[in-house]
Amino acid sequence: MDFAYSDEQQMLRDSVLRYGEEHWAAADRLKTLAAGPEMTKRRWAEMAELGWLMLPIAESDGGLGGSAADVMAVMEGVGRHLMAVPYVTSCVLVPALLEGSEAGAELLGEIGAGTAVAAAGFLEADSGYDLRHVTTRTVRHGEGWRLSGAKVHVEDGADADWFVVSARTAGADHESDGIGLFLIDRAAEGLAVDGSRAIDGHRHARLMLDDVAAIPVGDVEAATPVIEAAVDRAIAAQLAEAVGSMEAASEATLDHLRTRHQFGVAIGSFQVLQHRMVDMVVAGEEARSMAYHATLNLGRDPHTRTRAVSAGKVRVAESGVYVGQQAVQLHGGVGFSEELIVSHHLRRQMMLAQAFGNADHHRTRFARLGAGA
Structure with missing residues (x-):
């Protein structure tokens, strides 16, 4: 799919990437996770100060009213640096469920300010x-x-x-x-x-x-249509997260193939490994196209939106797990260790593949809608 971020969206994406490099560095991931909820709360407060938590919340509810593409730009950075924060659930899903309601007005303000999750x-x-x-x-x-x-x-x-x-x-x-x-x-x-x-x-x-x-x-x-639309928005955001994670895993693997030597040469010179690396990149680009397609169809009628999201979910889930597995395998035995970031990307891809419905569920959903059900 032919899509390009606007200048503002690219700046937003770049700012999330810079933040991730500084506060969610791969080398510090085990330490960050070991610190537990208190560390996550500090990072959450920092993201609130940057205005990212208010971005998906509608202007009528006190937020910034960001578009689905804006959220996608944020989520690519979240995925690339494996930020273990509840951004999709607290800032995308819940605001979509509470949008325009009196019951959730105060809570949405607290979510945007980072004082409630x-x-x-x-x-x-x-x-x-x-x-x-x-x-x-x-x-x-x-x-x-x-x-x-x-x-x-x-x-x-x-x-x-x-x-x-x-x-x-x-x-x-x-x-x-x-x-x-x-x-x-x-x-x-x-x-x-x-x-x-x-x-x-x-x-x-x-x-x-x-x-x-x-x-x-x-x-x-009569909340079913609201729930289904909100979950589709959450899925689209996670598709962008998966794409960011795939990109990071592929880059880490390519760097490993260039620097790891066997028999006196870089293992990246072996043609069979080059082919596997190409397959990873192709899978990532296919996933990116499907993520864009799902995101750009969120504003369409429920039938079109649902089919686009389910199609994206299936392809991105398959590509994400595939890229993660290849990244681990191409690193050899060390790829399974917690100390290597590619193992964390695989784990996240496995969880994203199950979130809000696995591939089989979404294939069925897509087919049912195609049959007019």
């Missing part, structure tokens, strides 16, 4: 990646609502201050209608947050809700 929970036991499979139940309680159920995986939810979750207000478990969005304070009575650290350094969570007080967001019986 939010995450969204949709997936439930036995639901696969189906956003319409919702068994979490709601009960009216005076002027408010109370929720009971569980969310089995919340991206970047371990350290979130607020959660936006889907819950059923009417209908059967698999119906599209009768699903609402609800805002929950982490400190709410009856909410249990079970956090865990994934292989890529991100911290996710499982939520258990037992008669938890919640604030309704928008129409409590």
Whole structure:
């Protein structure tokens, strides 16, 4: 796809890359991850000062109203330097869910200022990646609502201050209608947050809700289109992150092939390794084109948007894991070690490939839409 960043977007991308080089250097990654949430909070505050957290938030909600291409420019830098921050979940996904709502107005301001982190929970036991499979139940309680159920995986939810979750207000478990969005304070009575650290350094969570007080967001019986559009925006942002990671892994591998010597010559002179390196670069460029295609179709009608995002998800997921695997293999046995950055790129690519639906899920989604379903 023929696409080029504007001068402003290129400047934004360059600033994120410079920040990554200074604060998320590959040589310091293990130390940064070992420092835990406190280090992430410091980095988060720095990103807030630079205005990046406000970028995806609509101007009407107090943000900068940045475009999807602006977010893509940021995410390439995030991916290239493997910044283990909840940018997609807290700054892209949640603002898309809360956009224009009175319930989320104050929280969106706190997110943009970096004083609050939010995450969204949709997936439930036995639901696969189906956003319409919702068994979490709601009960009216005076002027408010109370929720009971569980969310089995919340991206970047371990350290979130607020959660936006889907819950059923009417209908059967698999119906599209009768699903609402609800805002929950982490400190709410009856909410249990079970956090865990994934292989890529991100911290996710499982939520258990037992008669938890919640604030309704928008129409409590017709949130499905809002959820699906917001998740598509999050996926597009992660596609750009994956592209940035692929580019960095390929460059690190090329540098290794040029400097590692065997039999008195650089191993990059071996033709078979040159071919594998070319395949990595080609896979990365294919992924970049599909990421651009998905991002530039986010503003289209739901059918076109969804097909573009699912097609991008499939190809980028396959390319990302392939590039990561090749990078590790071409480094030899040391490629698997934690001390080498390419192993971290592979881990992140593996997690991104599963986030918001794996390749099989999106192939099915794409085919179903092609059949007019």
